[in-house]
Amino acid sequence: MADADVPLPTSAVLTAVSKQVGIRCSKVNQAYMQCKAEHSNPADCLGPGNEVTGCLVDLLKEVHAQTPAEFKKYYECLDYNSNKLHKCRTEQKAFEAAFKPKA
Secondary structure, three states, X not given: OOOOOOOOOOHHHHHHHHHHHHHHOHHHHHHHHXXXXXOOOXXXXXXXHHHHHHHHXXXXXXXXXXXXXXXXXXXXXXXXXXXXXXXXXXXXXXXXXXOOOOO
C-alpha cells in the first residue's frame, strides 16, 4: 500500500479514517474477532485478517481518491497535535463533509 497515491497508514491517518473504518469494515472486523475467539492458532484466522486489511486499504484508496486535500489537512493536523481530536475539529468537519462513502 505504500505507493504515491495513498499515505502510509500512520497513527494519524488511521485515527483520521477510524470513523469510516468502523462503518465500512464492521462486518469483516467482527468476523475476524469471532475467529480469534474460536481459534487459538493465529494461522486459522489469516483469511479473515486479510479481509480486514483489504477493507482498510480499499477505504484509504477511496478516501484519497475523493478528498485528498481535506484528508491530508485532517491527518496532518492530527499528526501535529499528537492525535488530539479536539484540536482538529475544523479539519474533521471539512473532511467528513467532503467524503461521500460508497455504499
